[in-house]
Amino acid sequence: MAVLFSIVLPIFALIGVGWLARYFGWMGPAGAYEMNRFVVYLGMPALLFQIMAKASWSQLDQPGFIGAFGLGSGLIYAATVAVRRGRGGALADASLEGLNAAYANVGFIGFPLCLAAFGPSSMTPVTITSILTVCVLFGIAVTVVELGVSEGGGGWKIARKVGLSLLKNPMLLAPLLGALYADFGPPLPEGPNRFLTLLASAASPCALVALGLFIGELRSRPPLPALSAQVALKLIGQPALTWALAHWVFALPPTMTAIAVVLAALPTGTGPFMLANMYQREASGSAGSILASTILSIITISVLVTWFRTVG
Template sequence: MATSVLLKLLAMGLIVALGWGAARLRWLGPGDVARTLSNAAFYLFVPALLFRTASRMDFSAMPWSALAVFFVPTWAMMLAVVVWNQRRVAHASPAAPGVRAMTACFGNSVQLGIPVAAAVLGEAGLAIHLTIVSLHALTLLTLMTAQVELALARDRARQGLADGHLGRLLRDTARATVIHPVVLPIIAGLLVNASGIGVPSLIDELLVQLGQAVVPLCLVLLGVSLNQYGFVFTGRGMAALVMVKLMVMPAVVLVVGHWVFGLEALPLTVVVMAAALPSGSNPLLFAQRYQVLEAETTSAITVSTLVFVLTAPFWLAVVAWVVGA
């Protein structure tokens, strides 16, 4: 890969190491520091970023075929991971399958994806990648929030803690999904976007400042979580999540993109490389939010990011071979 991408990976690793060291030396204070940072990200910084992104999207300029090639297989893969975990794996929490689906399918499209696209694919490739970024968190977080909230509602109904009637179950799930620190700012941003009234300059600057903190905060959180939960290799479970993210997802997107939608050259390379990105930090926020699989998620993010150095050149070569064949 290009030197700039390797430098980006190294810088990210150093920030994670700083978070680990700060937690190790107790610079961040006693108690559950990881959850405190996660709450700050989930309730303050991420909502600001999502609201601003949703309010500024230009739907008329979207490359819809490339977006369909990326998102339809990604959505299908997430639901497949959820169903597999629900049927084959015993979990302490009904939220666990959704957290695993996020880990296996939610890529690091900003911190790593943007520099990869800029360094390897150029300005035209970056433009396509940015359209994926604009919908990435909005759609995937919303989909999995709805899935997890429905699973939790069903579990409460089974325990007799809530009304099990289907209509009320769906109503409660919809309420919990919408009134959520991730989904609510997305809906609000889309409403502002549709209204055409725009965001006042002062508010927009506030959102910019809050949004800029998301990347470093999440990387520090990853380091803190590594210290707090330790590096846990859970055997086939964690390895499967990494394999799905780095190998299965880009393979499925490549097949759908080239042989179903007929994408060629640059658009195909962009969507495959977006699918091949390692797990992002949002799955850890998700795990923290629902207090399940924090150690496994942290470890899977770390491993997939390290292995990406090897798998990224592989997928670039594969796409070049497919396009040239």
């Protein structure tokens, strides 16, 4: 419990600092927008490039773990999008809701939590989930949002616009370049690696403070029924589905199953919030999902870690 409080509460405190800064007027109405642009165009691309450029493909070759976590998050995302579209929602907004329900906060919480709970050997599977979340799932969500905002044109026109937009999207271009560098480039020199580390380290706190600034601007309550469903899917549905896949389909060892389930149970990360702002969509639902799931995850993650340690 002490580890969880030392990890989760500082994250929530950064959101609170942003809210206080907007509430007391220390930062103006444009603060959230400008900080979010820094995260989207500088901080997060540096993080994604660094993750992919330093990845060892032999260590990441764990198809069972990839299948359990990847299918768990992908099915939750797809089901949420399908339900929202079935109710008449816009495709772009449906993609954001799916991301709210499936985007685990691996970068902020997953690494320190698993290091404390499962030891250094857990860092490789955590890296796998980070790649699956911030590169694969996020990339799919961006593609669907692009398709949504391009609705109304012909097939070729939409495909051309989506393709060009994706090629210019720094959060998709950066991991692609990182993967190419990992295959064909030398190990990152100390100077460039340090530069990327400094820039990437700023992404997480800036994104959380920007979220707090945005919340300080809210004048209406988020849609509570939709929000409660997204939070329930994130904190209960995704880990339950991941456990079923890990245990019954891929027959993972107990420790790998525990890591996959705990990572699946992480609260919603800031990715959906950044994406909503980037495409100027309604972001109050994403903000509410991040806040609610972060607070409630203190309880759910405590239960899961305690249970896996007991049975393990």
